[in-house]
Amino acid sequence: MPASSLHWFRDDLRLADNPALMAAVGHGPTLCLYILDEGGSRRPLGGASRWWLSHSLAALAAAIGARGGELIFMRGDPAAILPRVVEATGADLITWSRRYDGEAVALDSRIKAELTGAGAKVASFNAALLNEPWQVTTKTGDPMKVFTPYWRAARARGEPAPPVPAPTRIEPLKCPAAVAAMAVSHAELALEPTRPDWAGGLREAWAPGEEAAAERLGEFLSGSLDGYGEGRDRPDRVSTSRLSPHLRFGEIGSRQIWHATRSATESGEAAASASDSEKFLSEIGWREFSYHLLFHNPDLATRNFNPRFDAFPWHPDKAALKAWQRGLTGYPIVDAGLRQLWTTGWMHNRVRMIAASFLIKHLLIDWRQGEDWFWDTLVDADPASNAASWQWVAGSGADASPYYRIFNPVTQGLKFDPKGGYVRRWVPEIAGLDDGLIHEPWKADAEALRRAGITLGESYPRPLVDLDVGRRRALDALAATRSA
Numbered sequence: 053m054p055a056s057s058l059h060w061f062r063d064d065l066r067l068a069d070n071p072a073l074m075a076a077v078g079h080g081p082t083l084c085l086y087i088l089d090e091g092g093s094r095r096p097l098g099g100a101s102r103w104w105l106s107h108s109l110a111a112l113a114a115a116i117g118a119r120g121g122e123l124i125f126m127r128g129d130p131a132a133i134l135p136r137v138v139e140a141t142g143a144d145l146i147t148w149s150r151r152y153d154g155e156a157v158a159l160d161s162r163i164k165a166e167l168t169g170a171g172a173k174v175a176s177f178n179a180a181l182l183n184e185p186w187q188v189t190t191k192t193g194d195p196m197k198v199f200t201p202y203w204r205a206a207r208a209r210g211e212p213a214p215p216v217p218a219p220t221r222i223e224p225l226k227c228p229a230a231v232a233a234m235a236v237s238h239a240e241l242a243l244e245p246t247r248p249d250w251a252g253g254l255r256e257a258w259a260p261g262e263e264a265a266a267e268r269l270g271e272f273l274s275g276s277l278d279g280y281g282e283g284r285d286r287p288d289r290v291s292t293s294r295l296s297p298h299l300r301f302g303e304i305g306s307r308q309i310w311h312a313t314r315s316a317t318e319s320g321e322a323a324a325s326a327s328d329s330e331k332f333l334s335e336i337g338w339r340e341f342s343y344h345l346l347f348h349n350p351d352l353a354t355r356n357f358n359p360r361f362d363a364f365p366w367h368p369d370k371a372a373l374k375a376w377q378r379g380l381t382g383y384p385i386v387d388a389g390l391r392q393l394w395t396t397g398w399m400h401n402r403v404r405m406i407a408a409s410f411l412i413k414h415l416l417i418d419w420r421q422g423e424d425w426f427w428d429t430l431v432d433a434d435p436a437s438n439a440a441s442w443q444w445v446a447g448s449g450a451d452a453s454p455y456y457r458i459f460n461p462v463t464q465g466l467k468f469d470p471k472g473g474y475v476r477r478w479v480p481e482i483a484g485l486d487d488g489l490i491h492e493p494w495k496a497d498a499e500a501l502r503r504a505g506i507t508l509g510e511s512y513p514r515p516l517v518d519l520d521v522g523r524r525r526a527l528d529a530l531a532a533t534r535s536a
């Protein structure tokens with residue numbers, strides 16, 4: 053039988069810098085396959101991620117088609133589907149890009165053992181990370197727990213490999229009837245919301261796909277990278293790359309970002325200073341560190357990294373959780389963030405920290421409830437970065453922000469959204485307030501409220517909790533945990 057291959061796409065929805073795809077295409081005619089795996093042991097994707105995935109798959113299918121190949125869609129359990137497809141096609145090389153969450157690692161090993169046992173060769177590659185999670189260790193070979201030494205050790209491993217180019221042609225492997233019968237159309241994946249169609253804001257804000265990801269990187273390198281070190285904290289400006297959903301779905305890889313950033317800075321093509329560029333790359337480093345933590349702690353999204361927090365006296369409160377989710381806490385910067393998230397599927401990093409801190413500390417709601425909401429609503433909802441970041445804010449994580457560091461939403465708002473542009477954009481009902489009051493509308497007198505057309509408690513809520521009371525309660529809860 054002539055050599056043929058199957059590339060199983062997962063979180064590597066791109067053609068460039070995809071060594072697993074290159075290996076498959078170089079081996080012989082290739083079946084390109086995506087399996088929508090729902091209902092198994094894996095955490096179901098959230099609604100915003102499903103929307104993104106739908107568009108990303110459509111873009112990938114078009115790119116593969118333009119190179120002569122075809123992307124086949126199936127739905128179901130990959131452990132049941134893949135052996136059947138491999139048997140029916142006779143593909144003797146199966147390739148994929150590695151995943152790092154515990155359930156995926158277990159599933160992939162199981163499938164690999166079965167396919168290898170049946171005589172096929174399985175080859176997996178790294179498409180997602182600069183370093184594999186097991187390649188960076190302490191001097192004694194243990195996993196790292198603190199970011200700074202992690203990043204130092206990662207950097208000491210040298211430059212990441214240069215990205216491999218996209219295949220110019222993908223020779224399709226002819227699908228036998230048995231395989232064609234298992235395929236579904238893109239529409240049948242039914243990833244997008246219909247009743248109601250709530251994705252209008254997402255459509256307006258984003259263009260998923262590999263081509264759009266490359267454009268976004270180019271725009272960022274020639275634009276906001278200059279001044280990124282300071283600008284990255286300003287939600288009122290477009291000052292970060294917004295590459296996170298593209299990275300999440302592997303439409304672009306960190307090796308590509310790394311080399312493009314270095315070369316744009318060194319060649320002078322980007323006006324940015326070396327320190328802006330280093331700061332940006334260190335944020336990519338936080339993503340790497342999150343994957344390192346997830347790989348070594350598979351239940352990072354559900355279990356306190358620091359078990360002392362298992363005794364933490366959380367204060368479940370459905371009404372308060374709902375007010376937070378809807379952006380109705382009465383704290384403008386928190387509300388602006390939650391509404392930006394609901395409308396666009398994305399929230400600025402500084403505001404993610406403020407909103408998460410408010411939920412965990414001022415409302416004493418378990419960080420897992422916030423993690424879950426972000427999982428459902430973020431287009432970049434990521435098994436590693438979301439879990440690690442929530443635990444970081446909670447103080448329960450590795451190298452976490454100390455629990456007693458409680459963000460004050462008013463001072464944070466005044467510092468990072470000084471003119472209130474961000475709040476006015478997302479909380480229009482208080483837009484008429486002066487800059488001095490926009491972050492604390494409850495301090496406005498009757499005349500200022502009247503002028504701005506606001507009735508507190510009606511057109512905009514009063515604060516859900518008093519900041520000092522909330523802060524005191526959080527510190528008492530921590531003290532109780534410590535003594536327990």
Ligand SMILES: Cc1cc2nc3c(=O)[nH]c(=O)nc-3n(C[C@H](O)[C@H](O)[C@H](O)COP(=O)(O)OP(=O)(O)OC[C@H]3O[C@@H](n4cnc5c(N)ncnc54)[C@H](O)[C@@H]3O)c2cc1C
Nearest residue numbers: 292293294295296335336338339401404433434437438441
């Ligand atoms: C509570 C909370 C939850 C979060 N959940 C997610 C999530 O589900 N998915 C996600 O990708 N990021 C998450 N982050 C991290 C960060 O907020 C986003 O990566 C960032 O806002 C994405 O915007 P950007 O692409 O413009 O970032 P840039 O500032 O341009 O950074 C470039 C890239 O670096 C990575 N990055 C930046 N900051 C971090 C960070 N703190 N941790 C890990 N990676 C980082 C991202 O991949 C990002 O795209 C979370 C942060 C917090 C505080």
